[in-house]
Amino acid sequence: MTKYTHPHGHVFYRKMGFARPKISHGEGIYLFDDTGKRYIDGSGGAIVVNVGHGRSRIANVIAQQTQTVAYAHPTMFTSEPAERFSEALAPIVPIPDARFFYMSSGSEVVEGAIKLARQIQMARGENGRTLTISRWRSYHGLSFGALAASGRPGFRQPYLGMIHDVPHIEPPYPYRESISGVEAANRLEQAILQYGAANISAFIAEPISGASMGAVIPPDGYWPRVRQICDQYGILLIADEVLVGMGRTGKWWGINHWDVQPDILVSSKGLAGGYWPLGAIAAKGEDVALIHDKLGDFSHGGTFSHHAVGTAVGLEVLRIIQEEKLVENAAVVGEYLGQKLHHTFSEHPHIGDIRGRGLFWGLELVQDRESKAPFHAARHLAPDIWKRAFEMGLIVYYSQGCIDGVNGDVLMLGPPLIARREDVDEMVGMLETAVNAELQI
Ligand SMILES: Cc1ncc(COP(=O)(O)O)c(C=O)c1O
Structure with a gap:
């Protein structure tokens, strides 16, 4: 019988092959793993963390x-x-x-x-x-x-x-x-x-x-x-x-x-x-x-x-x-996030759509902007960009199947509602690097 040894002792998670880092602590928009690596929580996990981490x-x-x-x-x-x-x-x-x-x-x-x-x-x-x-x-x-x-x-x-x-x-x-x-x-x-x-x-x-x-x-x-x-x-x-x-x-x-x-x-x-x-x-x-x-x-x-x-x-x-007027902050900083995403990605050859409101935005990835043809699902583009961003210390959220349940890659940002403009600049900059690195642009 095969013994399940990989990778987290007696725990098993949904994505079974992914050896995840061990979380140490959080502070504001940041998470830190037990090696001291810092992550910007650009999606508040699964769009959860709205008032930030580590609130005493x-x-x-x-x-x-x-x-x-x-x-x-x-x-x-x-x-x-x-x-x-x-x-x-x-x-x-x-x-x-x-x-x-x-x-x-x-x-x-x-x-x-x-x-x-x-x-x-x-x-x-x-x-x-x-x-x-x-x-x-x-x-x-x-x-x-x-x-x-x-x-x-x-x-x-x-x-x-x-x-x-x-x-x-x-x-x-x-x-x-x-x-x-x-x-x-x-x-x-x-x-x-x-x-x-x-x-x-x-x-x-x-x-x-x-x-x-x-x-x-x-x-x-x-x-x-x-x-x-x-x-x-x-x-x-x-x-x-x-x-x-x-x-x-x-x-x-x-x-x-x-x-x-x-x-x-x-x-x-x-x-x-x-x-x-x-x-x-x-x-x-x-x-x-x-x-x-x-x-x-x-x-x-x-x-x-x-x-x-x-x-x-x-x-x-x-x-x-x-x-802390965080709904208002989500509206104001969210508008800035939208502008920043448009500024960064509106001419990008593989970003077909930029959509969202407040501090919740999605980028739909396409092979070709003209035809809006998606990448083949088996290319795993969104998960691979997610992985690159994660390795760089940026957490985003992603989905595959937005077009027909199978095809259609989308990346999402949904940072804590305490995010400031400078945080947005850093997140979008890192996301651009991750997208371009994965697409070899
Ligand atoms: C709109 C919506 N409804 C329900 C759920 C299910 O929530 P949970 O994962 O806490 O069961 C989710 C989770 O992502 C969601 O986005």
Whole structure:
């Protein structure tokens, strides 16, 4: 029998052949490994770290709350941090009289939101509504329910037959498809008519496409028309703000770039800035009341839901974002990042599209700018550029498959929201070096 010895002792990770350095500590926008090497965290890990690394005030909150009480089961107790965090979040989410349900990850809140939508429909007497429509090349997580919603063929493929088959529609993709936002949104209506409105509970989508497509901004007419369609057919709109929420795009929420309110919003990643595994589902007070009136309880939960330390951390992260005006910083420094990327890459022979908002930007790599032909997926261009940048001490995020689930390489920047212009200069300079080195330019 083969013994698995490589490369991390008794631990195994997702990418199994990659011998990763051992993390030592973090400070601001930097991470350091145990050899002393410095990395600029240009993507905040997986677009998570918004208030920077090494925040002692968050460490103090964790210590204090842990000493006071770390855990009490949510079916038996509420806690001061859970209630205070919710009170602070309510005015900033685009949901009237918002109520919050906390879990530990993006996947969990996505599944919770899908269940919540279903139960709102049941409470309305719409018992036949079980389906959730989502989009191809979306990412909503890898647990079975979230994977069913996710539109990444590569992640779904090993589990086909095990995951629930939900309808997916094509996402807007202005670089490769010049249709209006209304036309792109009308695909939702087509799917509703195809599957029957009476069978559909919700539509879930990322307001700005995140990890799979790399910061694709839909045309302006898209979200208002989606809202209209959902209202017309009695379908709940779930905004997956796990990646683009909490100030990342220069507004509190991605959906705030349009004058649209979802029925349910989910947040994670930046919600606790990487200091605690935390996710939140935000729902309308009236919908929560309806479930209570008609069904009694919300049929969902988890041992670690509404965690006292997690919600205390969330509250502290929110305070830091507000006190240091980090959403505003994301808008201003983000605009500079956009300009800098355009200045550096707009004539680059292999950068086809530069897109993003606030401090979340994507660069789509192409073989040829004229034809927009992608590199063959087997070339592993985005992962190889990622590796070069990592070796140089710059952390970026990447994806393959933004065009059709297989082809289409995209690199993403999403630094902590504390980043300054000089940090942007350094990051973009290093990224240019990594891209050109890999492409031998
Ligand atoms: C939009 C979106 N939803 C959900 C998830 C899943 O979150 P998690 O990895 O915390 O389960 C992600 C993760 O990247 C995401 O980007």
